[in-house]
Amino acid sequence: TTSIADSIAPNVVPPQLAVHLPTSRTDTLAPATREGRPAHCMQLTPIKSLNPYQSVWTIEGRVIQKGNLNNYNTEKRTGQVFSFDIIDKSNSDIVVTSFDLAATSYYNQIQLGKTYTIKGGTLRPAKKDYNNSTTPWDIILDLDSSVKLSTNQSVNIPQYLFRFKTIAEINSTPAKSTIDLLAIALSITAPSTIRKSDSTFSHKRTVVLSDNSALCIEATLWGAFSDNEGKLLSELCATQTSIRPVLAIKRAKTTTFKGTTLATGPNTQIFIDPDIPEAHALRAWFTSLASTTAYPSVSIGKIEKTDIAGIKSSSQL
Template sequence: MQHESSVNISPIKALNPYQNKTIKGRVTNKRKMHQYSTPKSTSQVFSFDMIDDEGTEISITCFGDVAEMHYHRVEARTYYTVSKGCIKEADTKWNKLNSHLEITLDNNSVLKCCEAVVDSQGNNSPFTPINEITYYTNNTLVDVIGIVVVVGEPSLIRRKDGSEVTKRIVKINDVSTFTINVKSWATTWQAVGEDLKNMHATQTTVVLAVRNARVGYFNGKMKLQDHTDTLWATGFDEVGTNLLQISAKDLYMLQYDLTTKRTPQTIIKRVLLSCFVFTLSVTTNMYNSEPRLKATITKVTNINFQAECTLLLAEIARTSIAAAFQTN
């Protein structure tokens, strides 16, 4: 085993397609070997994810003979050095990590098992505080960790195609004091849910960490709040553009624009806790035999504080006069 002091290790974030550097990281996820076919032959592929001590992740893929050579050597939670790989832009269709690069190993690449860092504490990937998840757009992948407060019972959901899947929700909260639902339809999640339920029933504290959780909002709705209560409401097209001051297309493209510091998260964060005047269309729909209000935002405008103050003063005066008559 080569000691790391004799190797010039670069952080993953320093990688680029034009320079060959050696990186070191811990395997966080190893995927199964898959067979695939082309018109001329059949082959195989597998991939794994690594994270370095700065918390930067990258996906590494092996094909054909290289996949056969490394598949049984790569183990989760084990440290490796990687060098002489082909570095390229990440294919976001398959690569869901928050990294714009990925590595493909070939016969000239070097993959070596190495010693773990003594002071490394588990997964170095920073967890997203639950109260900041509202800053992220729909389908963004985040890592979350929290204390289990509720383990829901499994429920059977019928899809549009007639098939059935089992859904389970686990509710967690963290030091931000916010709570979020962690939901999955995966078969393995049902077993995990049972384990969490049993542990939660017998232990004081159960902590759940989830990697690559996909952010989702109920029907894509935005949450509104005034001094009386909160309300989930839906806004489309022009409403969203007026609220965020950016079109849906431009907001989507920001995640690929490396020339600006603006991101979808910063755009959304900018309007959080801001005050607007919302015009709503409210209807009542039946859901699981229960009536539910559905609010749709038809118009959003900035507050005219002068006009609002005039109305408020008039209301105060009217109330004061009415109170005076009642006293007399």
């Protein structure tokens, strides 16, 4: 999910929301440990209790985010890096990173949504620029570490973990913070092509988001997010006359150019119309808005306003 610079995550951990969803019990399971003992026979360490003074620990958690196998290039060496996030039944999460041959091995092994036991990694201080995990540590795995598919694909371990901030809260958040947002997608632009500093090209779209803090904010969807989620959002908004999609964005980055804005990054996840209580409540709020509603946008210095009523009655953007 990251380059070397990406194994890093934010300073303030807001209140968390853990979402429990059913898990299939028809999976093909493997032994949970190198010795073949099932996880329930092991002494498991809660993720929140991990610290570098422990010589031996074993954690069990569900993979809630799987990154890409990325290349890195430094003055000393080149190689590959792979990261994934896991959460345990105590609703604590941590970023797990591996490099080079270990990165290739674990990238091929790890499956999103599955539960694993992990032991034999090294703990290092988490760099809080690229993830907002609950723990102050990251785990670094090597080829001697043990990562085994757990025999306990437990429904007691959350499927997702969000720590939503409102747009009002995001407006007072420092630049380059990593945040989660649940909002209504009011409008989205057509894709455009941008030439980047490395002379490569990337697509982008800008989506206007609103929540019940009575504000709007702009979020830029880059690359694959523009091509995939952005395209789907555009289609949904064009075909639904009075309903707009609900967007759950995990690990967006804040900027302060032209007010407060958001942008996707290598660790971002986007969920469209997630089946969680908070999303249903937000949609009900949006549906109940009066016809005269207009909200200021934090992305343009609170000068202009977005006419919610006009958007609700429009069949396209």
